Amino acid sequence: MDKGTKIFLTLFLTYAFFTNTYLTTNDASRFSLTAAIVEEHSLVIDSYLDTVISKWWFAKDYAVFDGRRYSDKAPLGSFLGVPVYWAFSFFTSDPAVLTYFVSLFTAGLATAATALLIYRFGAEFTENHSVRTGLALAYGIASMPLFYGTVFFSHAFTALFGFTSFYLLFMYRRRGGEKKLVFAGVSSALAVASDYYAGLIAVILFLYALEISRKKAYVFLLAFLGGISLLLTYHWAAFESPFALPYLYSNLFSKFHSEGFYGVRFLDWKKFSNLLSQLFSVWGFFFTTPFALLSFAALPRFSKTYRLETLTIIAITSG
Template identity: 30%
Template sequence: MSVPEAPAEPEARASRAPRAVYAVLVALYVLLFPYHPGLRSPNELCRLWQTRALVEYGTLDINRALKDFGYVGDLSVKDGKYYPSKAPLLSFAAVPVYAVLRAWSGGFLYAVREVPLVFFSRLILTVLPTLLLLWLVRRFLGSYLSPGVADAVTVTYGLGSLAFSYSLLFMSHQTTAVLLFSGFYALWRIARDEWRERGYLVAGACAGATVAAEYTGALGVLGLVLYAVLSVLWREEPPRARWVRLGQGAGLALVGALPFVVGLMLYHQAAFGHPLESGYKHLNDAAYQPWHLGGFLGIRYPDPRAFALSFFSPLRGLFALSPFLLLALPGVAVLRHEARARREMRAHLWLVVALLAGYTYFTSAFSYDSWGWTTGPRHLTGLVPFLLLPAGLLLERLRTSGHPALLGAAAALCTASIAFTGVATFVNYVPDDVSNVVLGLAVPLLRAGYLPPSVLNLLGIPNPVAGVLLLVLLLGLAGWVFVRLGLHGTERPGATPLIAGLAMLALLLGLQTATVKHHSGDQGAVRFLEKVWLVPPGRTLGF
């Protein structure tokens, strides 16, 4: 039996509650500002120092920026000139932000301070694009799922996955997810004959920008290419028409991608002496070089340790922080069943399988130790939005097939994801020697009053009061997701979903408790972060 397309719900109930929920979600994204200058966040600041260099000195290298604004990490060096080791898109994208802040603040060299620079760069270039992505995700899911499930899955993705963590950091991982899904969305609309072929220009531009933002995003681009080809070849058209369409689409996509690809190659030529040579071949820190040697750009044969830790480690395992993504694994079988009945779902099935296999191989074959001081396995961020439909289809199947206990347990996985990832994101800088990010780091900091900096602090509300308000909003949405999935939209749910959900939450909390050690690594990390915390208890924030 196929999952019905977006079953109707009472209009008043289906519209008013989600509006308030999405307003709270947007507020959490806009208000939260987990940043601590004392950490000298290398992944973020190396990009922004290049932004400073571009505006202040008109140079790609950041030698003068390092001298004028202080040393940062994650650098490459070529012929005595220093550059960020990262792909350059975000550095260039932040130039207008920096220029406006500089003009507004007086127009002199030191006019733009670090904290407002990081805040507005995140807000404009990582937070707002993710909010747009959530809108696209909801529209996409709404074509296959009921409104209740589509809303709950969208909110869970927004607050219970790596999307939340990396939207609140000036890094390229969530940028990659935004660009990949936006490119897929364009291809999906074309495949449904809702967009004209000009949409391939959008898909191509997103693909090119993805590689310019993060080199490993090329893995996701290959998945999009597979989806584009299959969605054309499986159309109900004469073979000649399909090949003509495929050729036109490839040409338009290439035109869309070309400015970003050529720009990236010109950057490599200017900085590192060859259009295909990135900064990872010229790392300034010799200790990082082994991670990128051997195999293809450091990708070797799979390592069981890297696989296990990337997915299940209590420190930064994908499923440990976002257990709702486990639903996508059996959800692939539901998607396969749907693909038999709907031609348009076949290409999507292959896309999900290809991305899941490709990203799993990548995270298993690359050095796990290179993730470093982050929330979750950061290079898997681009995979996550493509797991939402399989997870949603499974939830829909559980709602319609009369399995209230399984539905309650599945809803609890979504609730736990928001709680676990949410409190981890409140910290968002995770030392490597912590045993468990939730109970070993985030909860001790929260208990001590070290809640995240936020716009509320700028308005004069000190921590921990401001942070507690945001924590209440986060946990409130976690509870709403459980109610929306487990208790609403099902006939006579009774107490079974609630009991099963509480049992699942108890199991997940038990696993968290069993894996936290409270050893010297946990205690040292807590003490260190307390020393560098931007807004400690009783303090407010000023730019």
């Protein structure tokens, strides 16, 4: 068994120990869609949302269309959970047990896979297996993915597919191969299908592909459009328009999504202070992921050889 496989299994078993059996308003919305697809072959979550959510929470994250409730989340995570829910529903109908296995075999697997990809990617920069192993494990158990690998949120899927797209584009730049562009485009689309705000990342990745090869960037774009067409089909089936995001009908639309472009807007002082808190407070990014500071410190040196990749990383991080 090679080191990459050991890293993957170690992290997956770690997540198996910590995976939640309860649902908050965020993941209850996503899980309800999974249950509705399996149990009722429907996208309407009325039968499940109030049942599956844990007693400490009340449902807020949903969209209302034609008097029926739908998930207000990007749907990829829910669809990834369908085969897991279906398989384990033969053995139990307990929502807590189903929540555990759906979360583990979606978010847990995705987070462990991302760590494995980090380990593989590290081979492009160093032959030191200890450094590569340390980076992969630091990502998996010494940062926020330790949490997001145990809950049915979108973060694990968005990270996996977003990073996969970047990795494939980097490998295409080094070694060529149009298939890498195809899979990079599809991966970027899957990231958006997991979290709509990953559309910003998809745009940056397309610009990266364009800088790598202006003649071949269309391959990435066509693959992305092919992948995103599945998301548009879901919108059409649920909301009768391919471009009707569930945020338009969200219970929380006026609070979170009405300003700017679906909630994406320029920073004012209040938003900037919130950003600083999210970055530097005891619950902030740099407190929970301290090694990220080392990554930023290494960027000047990294940029001497990989200027385009450095700009891409900065743009994605800033977005």
